[in-house]
Amino acid sequence: MQTMSKADRFIKGMTEMPVVDKKWLFGNETDDPLRFAFDAKRVIHPSVRGRTVPAEEILTRWDAFMRQSGRRSKRAIYIHIPFCQTRCLYCGFFQNFLNKDLEDAYIDRLITELNMNSMSLFMKSHPVHAVYIGGGTPSALSVQNIERLIQAIHLNIPLANDYEMTFESRFHEFGDDKINACLKGGVNRFSFGVQSFDTKVRKCIGRIDDRGKIIDRLNYLMSIDNAAVIIDLMYGMPHQTMDVWEKDVTTLIEIAIDGGDLYQLNVYEDSKLKEAVQKGALPSAAKTSEQAVMFKRGVEIMEKARYKRLSICHWARNTRERNLYNQLSKSGFVTVPFGAGAGGKIEGYTFFIDRDIHSYMKRIDAGEKPLMFMMSPPDDYELYTEIIGEMDLGRLNISMLSARYGVDLENMLSPLLEAWLAKGLITMSDGFLELTVAGQFWYVNLTQAMLDWLMMIKSNGNHALNIKAIAAQG
Ligand code: SF4
Incomplete structure (x- = not known):
């Protein structure tokens, strides 16, 4: 043949x-x-995509990584807080509504997980340059839990002197006491998912606070002058005309925010947003071709204001904003995951931790890293x-x-x-x-x-x- x-x-x-x-x-x-x-x-x-590692081999593979020092290169850790006060209509990542008892129990386990991994040769061998506390909504945590978590990070993670520590936040119920707990603990970057400053757009996607409150709180944080303040804006949402979008981006510049992301709205199949549009409760989101024009306009406004472009979607006004975590994680550097639903990467292997909070806590109590999925790197x-x-x-x-x-x-x-x-x-x-x-x-x-x-x-x-x-x- x-x-x-x-x-x-x-x-x-x-x-x-x-x-x-x-x-x-x-x-x-x-x-x-x-x-x-x-x-x-x-x-x-x-x-x-690489090859899915069989479930029975996942922990053996993880332990093997933890027993070696690993290559010297920049490292990051990602810590996941799987609670939100409300559910945003467009969200494809919502996990749990906030519940005080569950929150305390979860932070106990998260600290245990940090503790467990900190003893390994892998974690002790090289400094960590970026920590991202994301979610969910980390700012929904109580003051005590914010303090406990940040203290555990300092005790267990060998932070580089020039570390970046990001705390992902919403302004709703993020009072001065919580902001002070973050700053006192060494958080040096706040990232807010503002999405839009327009009150009507915000309310229609399930955000609570209005334009005035958001601007006041951002001005307050900027006046403290002790951490980079970053906001995400999104284009293509219902009621968000081109005029509204231009005003959103212009407002970011007027407040002189340290850094900003301009993101495209994705309407997920099973999202509440899709359901609301189908039921006629909301007008449609912008089509992809309309979003393209909004993206171009956003780029023009940022460039006219001489914001420095750090990536396709991200800009910085000054040297305070480095966008370190995002650059490291997108470029395949080591990212060690902690918390229910967190994802990470080591030497091309991709890991995900159990998203179910109860099963996550049970497995931590049993003394194991609660990984549920692992993929080996392709050639x-x-x-x-x-x-x-x-x-x-x-x-x-x-x-x-x-x-x-x-x-x-x-x-x-x-x-x-x-x-x-x-x-x-x-x-x-x-x-x-x-x-x-x-x-x-x-x-x-x-x-x-x-x-x-x-x-x-x-x-x-x-x-x-x-x-x-x-x-x-x-
Ligand atoms: S705060 Fe974030 S994770 Fe929580 S529902 Fe809204 S978009 Fe989703």
Whole structure:
């Protein structure tokens, strides 16, 4: 029987690919790439899946990591608080309503978990540069629990002197006593999910406090001048016209916030928001093509105010904001997870801790790390992770990655790059791929397409395959 050559197998794979798949790689034919380069955002976070580790091997693998010192590189920890005072309509991550007894019991277990892991060689060997206390709503915790948790972090985690400690917050019931407990404990970055300053938009998505209160509290925190203050704004929500969005971004600048994120609203299938729109209780959220125009306008306003761009979605006004945790976690650095529902990464392995708070607490009481899911890294994960981290910054250093991994990346990606150049999604110069504003809006699709393309080449068995020649034949 005649065997197919690698090139033939590749061409066969390409020609058999359904039209819809090709569109996800190369994009649509359009004169308006900002709005129509793709039909939709294909993924929320670009990724390459490895192999699911069998449940019975998860703890053995984790223990093996904890028994070694691990590589010296920047490290982060993520601590999850799975409680919220209210449920926001758009949320796809809600876990539990706040309950005082459960809160106390949970913080006891979280401290035990920090304690358990702190004894390991892995945790003792290298300093931790970024701590992210996220949720859920960490600011919903009581003053005592905030104090207990932060104290446990200092006792158990070898923090680098220039550590970044972020406390994710909402202004609702986040009084001066809680703010002081954070600052006294060494929190040096507050991140608020403001989403919109517009009271009508806020109320329709389930946020409680109005524009006046949000602005007053942000001004107060800025006046303390003791921590970076960061806010997230979201575009595309019901009632959020372009005028409202422009006012949202302009307000961020007027308050002189240290840093800000501009995020796209995702309407999850099982969200309360989708249900409310279907029932006619709320007008529809903006379409993806409308969100694209809002993104471009947001970028223009931030650039006009000379905010410095730290990633595609994130800006800083000054040197106080470093955005360290986000950069480390997106670029594949070690992120050790703590708490029910937390996720993390060590040497390309991805971990998730049990989301069910009762089962989480039971397993902590039994003296084990309550992991429920683990995935091993795919081959070449370092390259893929660097591509994801670089693209999040709005560019790809093709020359550097080619030299580092011993591959001709430009040649390998050339069919995609040529299509994206022609469509106005990227520019190429000095060995760098740079995303245009349209490319920035669609960057998750472009990144996922690159990863899929490289995986497809890999599955044909040869990274050095001359793709340009193959594409010409095809
Ligand atoms: S505060 Fe955050 S986690 Fe809680 S319901 Fe709202 S969006 Fe979801």
